[in-house]
Amino acid sequence: MGIDSLPIPVQNVTDRTSNPFGMRPPFDRTPPGDRTAVFGYGDANADFHLIGDYPGRHGGAETGVPFTGTDSGRALQDVFRAVGFVSGPPAKPICENLFCSYIHMCRLPDGRTPTDEEYDDLERYFDAELRAINAHILMPVGEQATDHVLREYTTQRHRIDLDMAALHATEIRGRGFLIVPIREPTEWEDTEREALVARLEAILGRDYRQTKGVATTVG
Template sequence: MKNVTERTSNPFGLRPPFDRTGPDERTAVFGYGDANADFHLIGDHPDVHGGRSTGVPFTGTESGVAIQEVARAVGFADGPFDRPDLENLYCSYIHMCCLPAGETPSDESYADLERFFDAELRAINAHILLPVGERATDHVLREYTTQRHRIDLDMAALHATEIRGRGFLIVPIREPTEWEDTDDEAIVARLEAILGRDYRQTKGVATLVG
């Protein structure tokens, strides 16, 4: 049984490589949750999925609340919405740094932060990756599967499906602000189905799956 750390927020003490915010503003929204989790929820950046005011991913925005509702429905989260208690779920962003109001991350800043995200993902060593939205899903499919070249990045079609990766099972989640009809029910049902079976996979296998 792995026991990475008991720390809930920024368990590995990451320090962002740049700070472009004002002196009284939050520098970054670090990873948060159960560092021994089997499920890793992966968002884009704080201005999309939240956390600028709380320091906790998936808080304070419409998308964040929707994702938390899913986490609560399957038993991953409880407690306050601004600082939930998470079990078997870890949350982080591919771009953890905050930017000045109105700015969006550049390709260069995503690239600059990639090594930090990758190091944390491998340290958590979850079995199931849950990328939220097109940017995070594209990154996860490119970096952790051999299938990106043959997958159309249609998030409506990919939502709540299962994709085998290199030692991971990937379940993309459509951007919650674009959810229609039963999209919320679909991701809850998919996660419940995964939890109901033996989802654990062998880590560190050299063979590429898929």
């Protein structure tokens, strides 16, 4: 079943960790035998949604799991283990209250960067999955994912300078979401891991589930 035949919102399928909503990539441009896509992975009822760019940048080509097999993925797993969202083996982590996905799930030859048209091709698939997860906190990683999330899920993109060092581990109110941008982990300075851990712990320490109601009126 492709996403075209699924109702929106999609009912959560909580017993499936990988691709819980049965997404099918709309195109396959990889060599025969290669993995066609790195689908969303984790807790389908999560309050926190980690959003990356594409498999060639943030990993998963070998494992099928977002944010695995790369320095970026290892750095992020370390953060989410510290706050209690991730346990188990690095290549196939156990996620609790965390869902991970990419704005461009499909693999491309040699891990090349998607074109603007290819990003556009997958936008509705990502959007459908994001709304099915219905998380409270969106955490885009890197400039491309952050730009997309701010444009599509807030009214503030025109007022925000896309300076990832300045935006890292801050809070931005969106249309029904709280956005916590994350700088590309391979570019982190000495204090940026600790800043992200501290931000997540602060959010967990308050009634963040009220975020959706608050953000709807502010974003």
